[in-house]
Amino acid sequence: MTNILDALIVGAGISGLSLAHNLQKQTGERPELKILVTESQDRVGGNITTVKQGEFLWEEGPNSFAPGKDLLQLAVEVGLEKEFVFGDRKLPRYVYWKGQLIPVPMSPPALIKTNLLSLPGKFRALFGALGFVPPAMGAQLSEQGGEETVSQFFRRHLGQEVMQRLVEPFVSGVYAGDPNRLSAAAAFARVARMSDTGGGLLAGAVTSRQKQPKVKEIIDPRVPQTKTGELGSFKQGLEALPKAIAAQLGEAIELKWSLVSLQPTENRTYIAEFATPEGPQQIETRSVALTTPAYITAELLKSWQPEISNELKAIPYPPVACVVLAYPLSSFKVNLKGFGNLIPRREGIQTLGTIWASSLFPGRVPQGWQTLTSFIGGATNPELGNYDEDKIVETVHQDISRILLGPNPPSPKVLAVHLWQKAIPQYNLGHPEILERIDRGLKSTPGLYLCSNYMDGVALGDCVRRGRERSQEITQYLQQSRSS
Numbered sequence: 019m020t021n022i023l024d025a026l027i028v029g030a031g032i033s034g035l036s037l038a039h040n041l042q043k044q045t046g047e048r049p050e051l052k053i054l055v056t057e058s059q060d061r062v063g064g065n066i067t068t069v070k071q072g073e074f075l076w077e078e079g080p081n082s083f084a085p086g087k088d089l090l091q092l093a094v095e096v097g098l099e100k101e102f103v104f105g106d107r108k109l110p111r112y113v114y115w116k117g118q119l120i121p122v123p124m125s126p127p128a129l130i131k132t133n134l135l136s137l138p139g140k141f142r143a144l145f146g147a148l149g150f151v152p153p154a155m156g157a158q159l160s161e162q163g164g165e166e167t168v169s170q171f172f173r174r175h176l177g178q179e180v181m182q183r184l185v186e187p188f189v190s191g192v193y194a195g196d197p198n199r200l201s202a203a204a205a206f207a208r209v210a211r212m213s214d215t216g217g218g219l220l221a222g223a224v225t226s227r228q229k230q231p232k233v234k235e236i237i238d239p240r241v242p243q244t245k246t247g248e249l250g251s252f253k254q255g256l257e258a259l260p261k262a263i264a265a266q267l268g269e270a271i272e273l274k275w276s277l278v279s280l281q282p283t284e285n286r287t288y289i290a291e292f293a294t295p296e297g298p299q300q301i302e303t304r305s306v307a308l309t310t311p312a313y314i315t316a317e318l319l320k321s322w323q324p325e326i327s328n329e330l331k332a333i334p335y336p337p338v339a340c341v342v343l344a345y346p347l348s349s350f351k352v353n354l355k356g357f358g359n360l361i362p363r364r365e366g367i368q369t370l371g372t373i374w375a376s377s378l379f380p381g382r383v384p385q386g387w388q389t390l391t392s393f394i395g396g397a398t399n400p401e402l403g404n405y406d407e408d409k410i411v412e413t414v415h416q417d418i419s420r421i422l423l424g425p426n427p428p429s430p431k432v433l434a435v436h437l438w439q440k441a442i443p444q445y446n447l448g449h450p451e452i453l454e455r456i457d458r459g460l461k462s463t464p465g466l467y468l469c470s471n472y473m474d475g476v477a478l479g480d481c482v483r484r485g486r487e488r489s490q491e492i493t494q495y496l497q498q499s500r501s502s
């Protein structure tokens with residue numbers, strides 16, 4: 019019995035590492051818990067990919083995190099409290115609209131003044147926010163099982179202009195998604211819930227604030243105080259976080275261990291088989307958490323959980339390329355004080371958006387240079403997955419030249435072209451039902467847990483929060499199964 023693990027965590031992306039860290043924390047209180055994290059690559063972090071080359075430091079996956087309490091707490095627990103960096107929250111975010119960079123209005127006065135929306139567009143948004151909203155109905159909606167797309171939801175609540183000029187670029191920035199396919203209830207769960215009051219989004223926001231439990235939280239004094247709108251990273255880039263968690267996990271992580279098969283046994287345990295550099299390895303465990311992407315998890319469960327497997331297979335992951343280019347500061351026609359720019363699809367530009375990376379987190383370039391991190395592809399342009407690197411760079415360079423560079427722009431210094439063939443899971447129409455059916459299926463497989471970014475939030479903070487929640491469920495399960 020002593021060789022049986024209590025918890026096997028497959029995948030050392032941020033989801034798996036957060037889960038393992040929280041389990042290990044609890045293990046400290048119950049030394050008998052035995053856990054193992056296995057990762058198929060030779061590094062931890064999954065999507066989180068920081069690269070340092072000379073004085074350049076850049077990200078090829080996520081670029082920053084919204085400083086929520088779970089992520090900040092995790093970072094201080096693994097010793098990163100002096101490593102945080104936060105972008106200036108006052109830096110404007112821009113939308114490229116009709117050939118101009120226009121700051122995104124971040125406050126009610128800015129919303130009144132902005133020239134991103136016309137006067138009728140502003141009135142439409144205001145009346146909608148106050149609750150003058152047409153009901154959701156129509157033949158199309160019935161065909162969609164009553165579920166609204168992001169575009170239907172925001173058009174109905176705030177009007178076409180807000181949808182096209184603010185929400186759609188935002189959707190590109192977070193999901194690289196298509197608002198005509200994303201489910202409002204899944205992709206904008208909190209906002210969609212605000213509309214449930216029937217009094218408009220403004221009243222919904224107030225009600226949801228009032229409903230928040232007024233418990234006084236015990237805040238770890240090491241956790242930095244942050245303000246809404248700030249974005250965070252670490253001095254050495256985002257990869258500092260997975261590396262620090264892994265360092266604490268120590269021997270509880272096996273790299274280059276790829277899970278190839280998982281089967282339940284009659285003794286309420288699971289047998290996991292791995293391909294490793296030392297040859298095949300077999301592990302028996304009381305519980306398993308699969309933090310692998312949906313399409314990989316689907317393959318692992320196919321033979322004994324075909325229904326769950328089919329649900330997982332239905333979640334699309336379109337390709338996205340992250341292109342990091344550096345230009346001399348002298349080549350720009352715009353003031354680069356800002357977070358970056360997003361581009362509504364109607365502008366006819368392929369690049370989804372560009373983070374002005376070295377403006378957001380200064381000190382990551384040699385003097386006189388600027389790095390720009392652009393994203394291209396996504397659900398509205400999946401053909402990108404077939405482009406070669408030169409074509410991707412040329413397309414992004416042309417787009418940047420049009421928006422940001424002066425006449426006769428120089429060729430960029432190409433720091434990275436990272437094509438994520440399967441980048442971000444799309445919470446399309448039907449996603450909430452997919453998750454419900456998966457949940458129901460999991461009831462017949464006690465001890466098996468899924469924990470990944472296709473579940474309820476793709477942001478790094480969501481992955482960290484979900485990892486903590488799943489660790490509590492696993493501990494509870496192990497306690498109950500021991501006492502029964």
Ligand SMILES: Cc1cc2nc3c(=O)[nH]c(=O)nc-3n(C[C@H](O)[C@H](O)[C@H](O)COP(=O)(O)OP(=O)(O)OC[C@H]3O[C@@H](n4cnc5c(N)ncnc54)[C@H](O)[C@@H]3O)c2cc1C
Binds near residue numbers: 030033082478481
């Ligand atoms: C291009 C891009 C930009 C993004 N930008 C942001 C951003 O700026 N801010 C933000 O908050 N979020 C961003 N995200 C989203 C965020 O990065 C992800 O949601 C998050 O990193 C996912 O973490 P994860 O651990 O769930 O999955 P992953 O990072 O995919 O980790 C899963 C791990 O499982 C491993 N694995 C797979 N198969 C096996 C196997 N058979 N055996 C063992 N291990 C296996 C993989 O190698 C991987 O390490 C971005 C994502 C992408 C792709």
